[in-house]
Amino acid sequence: MDHEDVDGAKRLADIDRRVVVCERCPELRAYCATVAREKKREHRDRPYWGKPVPSFGDPRARLLLVGLAPGAHGSNRTGRPFTGDASGDFLFPALYRAGFASSPRAIDRDDGLTMSDCLITAAGRCAPPKNKPTPQQLNNCFPYLIEEFDALNGLRVAVGLGRIGFDAILRALRAQGYALEPLKPQFGHGVEVIARRKKREIVAIASYHPSRQNTNTGVLTVPMFDAIFTRANALLRKPVLR
Numbered sequence: 596m597d598h599e600d601v602d603g604a605k606r607l608a609d610i611d612r613r614v615v616v617c618e619r620c621p622e623l624r625a626y627c628a629t630v631a632r633e634k635k636r637e638h639r640d641r642p643y644w645g646k647p648v649p650s651f652g653d654p655r656a657r658l659l660l661v662g663l664a665p666g667a668h669g670s671n672r673t674g675r676p677f678t679g680d681a682s683g684d685f686l687f688p689a690l691y692r693a694g695f696a697s698s699p700r701a702i703d704r705d706d707g708l709t710m711s712d713c714l715i716t717a718a719g720r721c722a723p724p725k726n727k728p729t730p731q732q733l734n735n736c737f738p739y740l741i742e743e744f745d746a747l748n749g750l751r752v753a754v755g756l757g758r759i760g761f762d763a764i765l766r767a768l769r770a771q772g773y774a775l776e777p778l779k780p781q782f783g784h785g786v787e788v789i790a791r792r793k794k795r796e797i798v799a800i801a802s803y804h805p806s807r808q809n810t811n812t813g814v815l816t817v818p819m820f821d822a823i824f825t826r827a828n829a830l831l832r833k834p835v836l837r
Contacts, residue, residue, distance in 0.1 A: 604654035605712075606746035610739055611649035614720050619735040623721035623728075627671050630722065635668045644674030647721050649741060651676050652714035655829055657751040658695065661740070661760040663804060664719030666729050671722035673703045676715040685805035686756070693824035712831070716743055718763035733763070740767050750797055751835075752827045757804030758782045762798045772801075773797065784819060784827075798830050827831070 618624060629644025648665045662682075665671045674699070677683035678701040690696035695713040700706070703752025719728040719736050726737075744750065744767050751766075755761025761782055770777060773790035780788045786801040802815075802823045809815040 600655045600748070603746045603748050603826045607654045607743065608652065608667055611694060612649045612744065614649045614739055617720065617739075619650070620732050623723060623732060626724055627667075627722050630667045630671055631808060635672075636785060638672055639670060640674070645671060646674070648674060648676060648717070649720075650681050650716040651678075651713055652710035653712055654746075656710070656712050656714040656715070656747060657749045658713040658751045658827055659714045659743070659747060659750055659764075660713065660756055661753065661764050662715070662717040662756045663726065663828045664717050665722040665761045666726065667722045674706050675701070677701065678703065681807040681810070682805045685810050685815075688818070689805075689820045689824055692821060693828060695824065714743070714747065716740065717817060718759050728759075737763070737766070741770055744768075744771060752798050752800065752830050754800045754802055754823060754827060757806075758801075760804070761786075761799065761801040768797065768799065784815070785822065787826075 601818070617820045619734065627645050631643035634643060648670045662676060665676070666680045666682065668689045669683065670678060672674055673679040674761065677686045683701045687696050687701040688699035690713065691699040696709055697711070698708045701708055718733055718740065724733065738765055753764045765780070765788060768790040771792065773792045776789045780786055783800050784801060784803045788799040790799060800823060803809050804822065805815060805820065
């Protein structure tokens with residue numbers, strides 16, 4: 596790693612440490628602790644993470660994925676984004692096919708899966724009841740996302756998995772002084788926004804969330820999802836603006 600990469604990795608590690616012990620939303624901490632204590636029947640013999648979930652992936656990533664929030668019996672159980680639930684079962688095979696993940700299977704934090712050139716995070720870091728974080732809860736988490744954007748020195752592409760993830764990306768880019776084109780984009784699968792600040796350019800891409808509700812009903816199909824990461828790879832191959 597060069598100096599910037601080492602600095603970025605240290606900053607991401609520091610963000611992750613602070614996320615894990617975060618108490619900004621006491622109501623969510625209580626909910627996650629209750630879920631971790633009561634557990635789901637199929638996981639009753641396994642330990643639950645039960646804390647805010649940190650990011651996961653390559654600290655030198657040029658691709659950032661932003662999801663909604665941990666699932667009560669997915670990431671809140673495993674402690675790793677999109678790991679241990681149906682959404683992850685759809686996401687990681689796509690990342691594997693695109694060359695960003697070392698394996699198509701994400702089981703738990705100790706399964707050996709690694710990421711290449713990709714970091715996964717979320718707009719909310721604690722599992723919310725009914726998968727619906729409140730605006731205030733998302734606001735409480737937002738500074739962490741800003742810090743992650745700052746730490747990823749080589750960031751080129753950001754994919755929002757679902758409307759909330761996409762909106763969080765656009766909000767973070769605006770907060771960092773990027774000019775967006777189009778200025779007020781509408782959410783839709785495959786929608787792209789170009790963000791420019793001086794000589795730096797980041798492309799934000801919207802994707803439908805790989806939730807069971809979307810994948811089981813055909814709202815999001817494998818070819819549709821693969822197209823998102825094919826496009827991300829194409830953008831990463833383009834020359835960097837100077």
